[in-house]
Amino acid sequence: MRKKPMVLLAVILGAAALALAQVYDLTDFHALGRMYQPAPDGHGVGKDNGPGRGTHHPGEDCGRCHRPGGRAEGYIWTMAGTLYADRPGKSVLANGEIILQDREGQVVSLTSNQAGNFWTTSPLASDPYTVATTHGHEPFIPLYTLDSNGNLVTAAPADDPSTWHYKTWVRKGNAVRPMMTIAGAGGSLTTPRMSCNMHHGGVAHRAGALWVGRVPTLEFYPTQHLGYRKHIYPILRSNCAPCHIPGKTVTPRNSRTDIETPSTAVDYSGGLDLMTYEGSEVQSPLYHPTIPYKVIAYETIRKKGVADVVDPGSPPKSLLLVKTVEGGMPHGGGTFWNQGHPDYRALSEWIREGARNN
Ligand code: HEC
Ligand code: HEC
Structure with missing residues (x-):
């Protein structure tokens, strides 16, 4: 690590402890709640199929x-899509x-x-203060109207899927992937529909599929002489994008509170x-505003x-692993593997060999 590893680790451990000490209100959509709220439990799995x-x-x-007006208009789903292993x-x-889980705390479970x-066909709660944006950036156009005292006159239309606010997790066995969803992506007044496949596309799509799984990334895993370009990059690419990419990665602002309190935006x-x-x-x-x-x-x-999240020669001190392994630190992206997973072992061996850009 180029920075002092122990100092960095201590700071992060401290922050993680603070984060865990807080109880995240299920109905709360603030930044840390979005990142660390564990998937809800205790509901009937598949109850809303x-x-x-x-x-x-x-x-x-x-x-x-x-x-409405489509080939299957007799069946209108509030939410639908396809789940992948990769x-x-x-x-x-x-x-x-x-x-x-919608903004009123209601849990919807599908298998x-x-x-x-x-x-x-289960309904999802709408946020009366939804703001429309141009692909997530300004200008912000309120879908509601206020009187001169700032009181709500007309709420954003509850049947417009883009006003539905909810968080999403996908789970299979012990693997859970938080989606950090803030608002319905897709659907609008002119296209009143919702499908998870609209914003989780195939290979070419930056978002990738809606997935949770533990499929090994590589076809062949050498036991030593791991290469950054040949082995490590593909593993990171297929598991850690689209969150850990260059450039702006701030969640879109979708509601009046997001605009008045920009701290609700999360750098994912x-x-x-x-x-x-x-x-x-x-x-x-x-x-332009x-x-x-x-x-x-x-x-x-x-x-x-x-390079900033590995401690060459010392896998157990490397954040890259500590943040992603079962039983490690809390991580906004969830857990990815246990210590026996081939991807974990490859990353670990590469770090042990010096974490070089080879
Ligand atoms: C190309 C058009 C099209 C697409 C895309 C499509 N469907 Fe359908 N779907 C239909 C038609 C047509 C029917 C039959 C409607 C009828 O009988 O009135 C139907 C019926 C259904 C039914 C009820 C009948 C059955 O098979 O049990 C379900 C459930 C369903 N679709 C789920 C889905 C899901 C989930 C997706 C997305 C992964 C999807 N559909 C995508 C056209 C489509
Ligand atoms: C769904 C989005 C998402 C995915 C996918 C994801 N992460 Fe993260 N990651 C986050 C968020 C949000 C944070 C910041 C909050 C935190 O530290 O948990 C973070 C933080 C981290 C940190 C700490 C960075 C620091 O300097 O404190 C590491 C290391 C990390 N992730 C590694 C990974 C690895 C490795 C993968 C893939 C195997 C991965 N993440 C996949 C969202 C994601």
Whole structure:
């Protein structure tokens, strides 16, 4: 590690302890609550599964047909999609659980069928103060109206899926992936529909598939002489993107509180870019407050890289592993593996061999 490893570790352990000492209100959508709230428990798993067989069109945007005026308008789902075992979406995952919790604390639980598909008609709570944005950035257009005293006159339309606010987790066995969702992505007044496949696409899509699983990344794992480019980068690429990427990774602002208290926005990379060894520096546009897409300036976004979270020669002291292994530190991205997983062992061996950019 280039920085003093023990100091860094102590600071992070301290912060983690603080974070854990707090109890996250299930209905609370503040930054830490989004990152660390454990998946809800105690509900009936699959209690909200929709009726039918639903084995067709896995991976497609279900809402393309299941919407008013669409080919399957007799069946309108509030939430539907496909769950995969891997982020690129190569193999579907049966019997995984998709958990949503809306802003009123209501839990919706769905299980994926043999095609990986899930769907429901259960309603999700709408935020009366929803703000529309242009792809997550300014201008912010309120979907509600206020009187001159600031009192709510008209609430944002509750049947518009983009006003539904909820968090999401996907779970299979002990593996849980928090999605840190803040608001419904997709759907609008003109396209009143929702499908998880709209914002979790296939390989080419930055978001990747909706996935939870422990499929080994590599086809072949050498026991020694691990290479950064050949073995380590592919593992990080397929597990740690899209969160730990260069550039701006702040959750979109979707509601009046997000705009009045910007602290509700979360940098879902934690300032860490795992796609580069040394870290990165990217110019990111700042937008005009009222003119859509008009860039007014650029800000520099600097991030730490892989080298900053490894302690060469010492896997147990390396944050890269401590943050992602079962029983390690709490991590905004969840746990990925136990110590016997081939990906974990490859990362561990590469660190033991010096964590070189080889
Ligand atoms: C290309 C159009 C299309 C897409 C995409 C699509 N469906 Fe359908 N779906 C249909 C049609 C057509 C029906 C039959 C409607 C009817 O009988 O009125 C249907 C019926 C269903 C049914 C009830 C009948 C059954 O098979 O049990 C379910 C459940 C279902 N779809 C789930 C899904 C899910 C989940 C997705 C996304 C992964 C999806 N559909 C994507 C067209 C589509
Ligand atoms: C769903 C998003 C997400 C994914 C996927 C994810 N992370 Fe994270 N990670 C976060 C967030 C948010 C933080 C900041 C909060 C924290 O420290 O837990 C973070 C922090 C970290 C940190 C601490 C950085 C520091 O300097 O304190 C490390 C190390 C880390 N992640 C490693 C990984 C690795 C390795 C993977 C892939 C195996 C991964 N993460 C996947 C969201 C994610």
